[in-house]
Amino acid sequence: MTGWTVLDIEGTTSSTESVHVGLYAFARPRLGPWIDANRDDPEVRAAVEEIGGGTTEEVVKVLHDWMDHDVKATPLKTLQGRIWAAGFAAGELTAHFFPDVAPALRAWHAEGRHLAVFSSGSVSAQRPWFAHTEDGDLSVLVERWFDTVNAGPKREASSYRRIAAELGGTDLLFLSDVPAELDAAAAAGWRTTGLRRPGEPSEDADFGPHPVVTSFGDLR
Structure with a gap:
């Protein structure tokens, strides 16, 4: 990868x-x-x-x-x-991650895959979320951070074009549980994969043409 x-x-x-x-x-x-x-x-x-x-x-x-x-x-x-x-x-909060996430991120990083985050939560919230987990500091695996301030709305293709220009890459994969976000990324020329997590709001969502997995371990 x-x-x-x-x-x-x-x-x-x-x-x-x-x-x-x-x-x-x-x-x-x-x-x-x-x-x-x-x-x-x-x-x-x-x-x-x-x-x-x-x-x-x-x-x-x-x-x-x-x-x-x-x-x-x-x-x-x-x-x-x-x-x-x-x-x-202050040690008052610990971030939750699904069990398959930390092993996958570490494996992808070791294989040379570059990792970034694009969330509606601010970058100032993203970094400590990844840094304070039960699986240790995952923020060291992430190279770039994007939110709606520095990239734009998550359901607009222009945001993904902006991120692509920042990353300078052509092999871009976006992982999300929201079909509309995947649609926007695909419209900007990205590869996409939907996450159908059991018990999550998008478990029964229609992901349309996007590939869908239930775990990061299923990604190849």
Whole structure:
């Protein structure tokens, strides 16, 4: 295996529940205190301004509504990512990965396959997620990190063209549990494979023309 394999996270490498229940529950009560404690931080200030400003309570109300409806809003992802990174650094959080993921990533890396991540979660959240797992530090295997800020929306072909230009490769494989994301990658000329994880929201999804596996161990 040569070239690049680009990974989605939620539902692909890790369970949706570990994000929506574990991480969301950790971030939810910490959003207000975090904003108040970091008002002078340029990234935090920019996120608050993008939401529309106002009091901390007003901003948090918007953020909680976005969380309740799983809105992939950049300000929310930015603030969550900062809170999660602090939680991982303090040993309060450990990332969940499906059992087949770590062995596959290590094997692909050893074979010379380059690895990257493209997730709607911010890069600041992606790195500690891969660094603090029960299987050790997997972030050392990943060479590039992409989110909706530095690449664009995950369901638009232009985002995958942008990533391809950044990676400079022609052998590009995207792994995701979301058919619409796979459609966008394929439209940009990528190879694709869908992940049909048992018990995940996309278990019964129609993946159309995309190859489908239930485990990274099934990829060849």
